Amino acid sequence: MQIYPKDLVEAGIYVSEADAIHNAMRSLWNAQPAIRIQFAIHRYQHENLSIAKAAQLAGISFDRMKEILAERDLLKLEPSQLAQALDDVASLEKMLS
Numbered sequence: 001m002q003i004y005p006k007d008l009v010e011a012g013i014y015v016s017e018a019d020a021i022h023n024a025m026r027s028l029w030n031a032q033p034a035i036r037i038q039f040a041i042h043r044y045q046h047e048n049l050s051i052a053k054a055a056q057l058a059g060i061s062f063d064r065m066k067e068i069l070a071e072r073d074l075l076k077l078e079p080s081q082l083a084q085a086l087d088d089v090a091s092l093e094k095m096l097s
Contacts, residue, residue, distance in 0.1 A: 033060075
């Protein structure tokens, strides 16, 4: 038996299909860290996201994100990214002190 967002709306569980889908996506996001990591990697590759921002999106540490990217041969630090990474590290250090 399949359950569709409209079924949940008709049952009065959600006000709209968008709310049902949003909640389902949030649950999926929280339950499956691999999806968060893969999405962060995609954004890192295609949207020039910094390592620190990708790590934040994935919900993992900067060092772990760097390891994952290196394991997949995706780690890239061009001059502009290096400057951004250094700024991110400085921001993180400031937050931790």
